[in-house]
Amino acid sequence: xxxxxxxxxxxxxxxxxxxxxxxxxxxxxxxxxxxxxxxxxxxxxxxxxxxxxxxxxxxxxxxxxxxxxxxxxxxxxxxxxxxxxxxxxxxxxxxxxxxxxxxxxxxxxxxxxxxxxxxxxxxxxxxxxxxxxxxxxxxxxxxxxxxxxxxxxxxxxxxxxxxxxxxxxxxxxxxxxxxxxxxxxxxxxxxxxxxxxxxxxxxxxxxxxxxxxxxxxxxxxxxxxxxxxxxxxxxxxxxxxxxxxxxxxxxxxxxxxxxxxxxxxxxxxxxxxxxxxxxxxxxxxxxxxxxxxxxxxxxxxxxxxxxxxxxxxxxxxxxxxxxxxxxxxxxxxxxxxxxxxxxxxxxxxxxxxxxxxxxxxxxxxxxxxxxxxxxxxxxxxxxxxxxxxxxxxxxxxxxxxxxxxxxxxxxxxxxxxxxxxxxxxxxxxxxxxxxxxxxxxxxxxxxxxxxxxxxxxxxxxxxxxxxx
Numbered sequence: 001x002x003x004x005x006x007x008x009x010x011x012x013x014x015x016x017x018x019x020x021x022x023x024x025x026x027x028x029x030x031x032x033x034x035x036x037x038x039x040x041x042x043x044x045x046x047x048x049x050x051x052x053x054x055x056x057x058x059x060x061x062x063x064x065x066x067x068x069x070x071x072x073x074x075x076x077x078x079x080x081x082x083x084x085x086x087x088x089x090x091x092x093x094x095x096x097x098x099x100x101x102x103x104x105x106x107x108x109x110x111x112x113x114x115x116x117x118x119x120x121x122x123x124x125x126x127x128x129x130x131x132x133x134x135x136x137x138x139x140x141x142x143x144x145x146x147x148x149x150x151x152x153x154x155x156x157x158x159x160x161x162x163x164x165x166x167x168x169x170x171x172x173x174x175x176x177x178x179x180x181x182x183x184x185x186x187x188x189x190x191x192x193x194x195x196x197x198x199x200x201x202x203x204x205x206x207x208x209x210x211x212x213x214x215x216x217x218x219x220x221x222x223x224x225x226x227x228x229x230x231x232x233x234x235x236x237x238x239x240x241x242x243x244x245x246x247x248x249x250x251x252x253x254x255x256x257x258x259x260x261x262x263x264x265x266x267x268x269x270x271x272x273x274x275x276x277x278x279x280x281x282x283x284x285x286x287x288x289x290x291x292x293x294x295x296x297x298x299x300x301x302x303x304x305x306x307x308x309x310x311x312x313x314x315x316x317x318x319x320x321x322x323x324x325x326x327x328x329x330x331x332x333x334x335x336x337x338x339x340x341x342x343x344x345x346x347x348x349x350x351x352x353x354x355x356x357x358x359x360x361x362x363x364x365x366x367x368x369x370x371x372x373x374x375x376x377x378x379x380x381x382x383x384x385x386x387x388x389x390x391x392x393x394x395x396x397x398x399x400x401x402x403x404x405x406x407x408x409x410x411x412x413x414x415x416x417x418x419x420x421x422x423x424x425x426x427x428x429x430x431x432x433x434x435x436x437x438x439x440x441x442x443x444x445x446x447x448x449x450x451x452x453x454x455x456x457x458x459x460x461x462x463x464x465x466x467x468x
Contacts, residue, residue, distance in 0.1 A: 005033040006073025008066025011081035012040040024084035036069040060151035060161040064232040067150045076140050082192035083136035093182040094139045101169045104137035105181040106194040129177035135162040136191040150232025159210035160218040172227040233318030237337045241327035242278040242305035244297045250422045258282050262328050269332040278308040302424040310397040319390045326384035329468045336464040348385030349442040350450040354378045363426035364418040383428045399431045
């Protein structure tokens, strides 16, 4: 479901302030809006929170978590817990603005004490632009996230993260001014900072230290006119499997039933590790650690799984490491993620060679058959286990997809009489050895001896996966 407006509140150890803010947000909530709360590890956890960090993550990561939770919204408002709306339809001037990024800015403190730290540089009665920023409420159109992402977590707990974000948005040519607000915003949104009625959520000494460190980082953004993209979604590792059943299995000549129980052994072995299931016919079950993604099966399942896995990874840049595994004959022994190295391609293997008789009988495309003959002595790699960092896995899968498409064209234009055969094994080995030979890692660290039915105790001490 796509929401028109999304509102995110971040809070840390200011319960009374947060309760006041939340009540105002709920009172003046836009119709159909999505409201989320992120608690940045308050000493007493916020019961209303949609996400709670276990340790203090800092403003950049907390705001980014709001962006992640609100990524299905067109117009996004990020509030500190001491800022809140004052009237109905407070959001309308921001949504109606032609500027994709604005913020609630007060010129100076409301009381006798003045900071004199920013000045007005433009005011046309609709927008007011300033020489500096405030961060109590930040507005962004969803399109901004696709270009510059979110805030830079490198700023740590506090300091310059939101002005850096605004600068990168401006440097990308998206806004007229880096720091601007709608006119008369004080009548729309109250910022308690303006009235000095609340204590800072970050202690003064921490702020002083952060200014010294982060100012230099921000100066680099200014000097280079950076438009750097910073991923706003928390990095995660995924295991991906597939269950495509609407077309027959070409190796076995049967059409499998769409039965989720076939994934039971894999699912149980993963424990709390999330599983992504790519499928075309399943009735999705209520499983909080399984993500079901429906794809229409257009080609035979052995290649459809690579197409769908590549598309999934393309659409999820927050993924760090990924494993694409068989769903019915693979079991996790030990988590591979702590030991994986970027740039390496981890593959399953079998105790035979690519010149195996079954390989020759079932893969007869001319250039593949010639390659099998020329490389007959190489160890046979198995497509049931493919792992690596997101970029490496995507590149590998894309090469397999490219090879499938090229061979389809060769057959159509009568340059060859045979397609890729009953499966993807020959193509996987061809692509792996010809284009990724320096980065391949396989053997007992990756998987048990194929079809040996080894137990955890019989496997090598650090083996990750059991394969048949």
